[in-house]
Amino acid sequence: MISFIVPAYNEQRLLGRTLDAIRAAVGGLAQSYELIVVDDGSTDDTSAIARAHGARVVPVEFRQIARTRNAGAHAAIGGTLIFVDADTIVSAATVRATIEALRQGAVGGGATVSIDGRVPLWARLLMPVLNSVFRVGGLAAGCYVFCSRAVFDAVGGFDERLYAAEEIAFSRALKREGSVIVLRESVTTSGRKLRVHSRRELVRLWMDVACQGTALVRSRDGLSFWYGARRDDPEEPK
Numbered sequence: 001m002i003s004f005i006v007p008a009y010n011e012q013r014l015l016g017r018t019l020d021a022i023r024a025a026v027g028g029l030a031q032s033y034e035l036i037v038v039d040d041g042s043t044d045d046t047s048a049i050a051r052a053h054g055a056r057v058v059p060v061e062f063r064q065i066a067r068t069r070n071a072g073a074h075a076a077i078g079g080t081l082i083f084v085d086a087d088t089i090v091s092a093a094t095v096r097a098t099i100e101a102l103r104q105g106a107v108g109g110g111a112t113v114s115i116d117g118r119v120p121l122w123a124r125l126l127m128p129v130l131n132s133v134f135r136v137g138g139l140a141a142g143c144y145v146f147c148s149r150a151v152f153d154a155v156g157g158f159d160e161r162l163y164a165a166e167e168i169a170f171s172r173a174l175k176r177e178g179s180v181i182v183l184r185e186s187v188t189t190s191g192r193k194l195r196v197h198s199r200r201e202l203v204r205l206w207m208d209v210a211c212q213g214t215a216l217v218r219s220r221d222g223l224s225f226w227y228g229a230r231r232d233d234p235e236e237p238k
Contacts, residue, residue, distance in 0.1 A: 002026065002033040002099075003078030003149075006055070007068040011086035012044040013236045014190060018086055019053035025092040031099065037086075038072040040064075046086075063220070063227065065142075066158035066166040073152055081152055085143040087190035089116075094185040098146045107178035108147030110140025110171070112186040117235040119191040120199065131182075138180035142167035143189040151177050164217040164226055192233035197225060 004022050008015055019035060026033045037050035041061045050057050058075045062068050069083055080102060084090055094111050101109060112131050115123065134141060145167055155173040158166045174180045194202075205225050208216055220227050 001078035002031055002080045002082060002095075003073075003076035004033060004035050005069065005072035005076060005081060005083045006035070006037045006050075006086050007040060007065060007072065007083070008037050008042065008046050008050070008086040009040045009063070010042045010044045010230055011046050012042075012049050014087045015046060015049050016053055018084065018088060019050065019055055021089045021091075022084065023054065025090050025095045028092060029096060029099070031095075034076065034078060036072045036076055038068045038075075040068045064160070064163055065226070066160045066162050069166070070157040070160065073149075073157055076149070079149045081147055081149055083142075083145040084187075085189060087192065088143040089188045090144065091185070091187070094144070094183060094187055097183045097185040101181045101183065102146070102148055105179060106181040107151040108140070108145070108171075108174040109138070109181035109183060110134065110146070110167075111144045111183045113141045113143060114186050114188045115191040115194070116188050117191045117195065119194040122199075123191070123194050135182040135184075138175055138182060139171045140167055140180070140182060144187045145170065147174060162214075162217050163220050164223050165214075166217075190233075190236075192236060193225060195233055195235065196231040201225070 035055035036058060037055040038058045038060060039047045041063055047057045058071055060068055060071050073081055115127060154177055159169045162169060171180055208222060216222055
């Protein structure tokens with residue numbers, strides 16, 4: 001069985017389409033699966049939408065992505081775990097390639113990432129470079145991460161000391177167990193953060209990362225890009 005684990009915080013606008021895409025992707029693959037939405041303290045209709053789209057809801061109050069992902073994994077019963085962000089669309093080709101990669105001996109991995117909607121030109125130009133770096137380095141982008149259940153348990157899941165970059169640490173942990181594959185098949189994730197945060201804010205974030213290193217991601221302070229108040233994206237459905 002495949003367990004799709006979707007961490008979510010106030011994702012009522014995009015969650016439904018994400019779950020619909022997962023169901024459509026698995027529909028023709030003759031695979032049993034479950035949908036798990038880990039609702040991390042949402043104050044909107046995230047949980048109701050998840051249930052309406054056939055997902056089991058795991059409620060938590062962490063406001064920390066690593067702990068939220070782990071909570072979903074602990075509730076899952078599948079031998080294959082696929083973590084999908086609530087604003088990310090997957091395809092049948094990507095799920096099929098995921099299953100095949102695990103069958104061929106990979107312990108886990110990720111997928112090529114494309115961004116939806118209007119985003120700055122620099123982001124469009126940077127994405128192919130980032131995808132190549134992640135593929136060569138065997139690093140999964142956080143919007144789509146897969147692994148076998150046995151290996152997830154072996155590495156102890158996502159590092160709960162981290163508030164960001166937990167997928168990078170997880171990828172490195174997986175690599176100690178075996179081959180990590182970043183698929184050429186893609187997922188499409190929302191470009192909302194690039195639309196609602198200014199270039200100045202993003203430059204400051206990366207400067208902080210360069211100066212503080214791992215110390216920055218060990219606290220929620222300074223990580224408003226991920227944990228700050230949700231800003232309205234004009235391209236999201238209302």
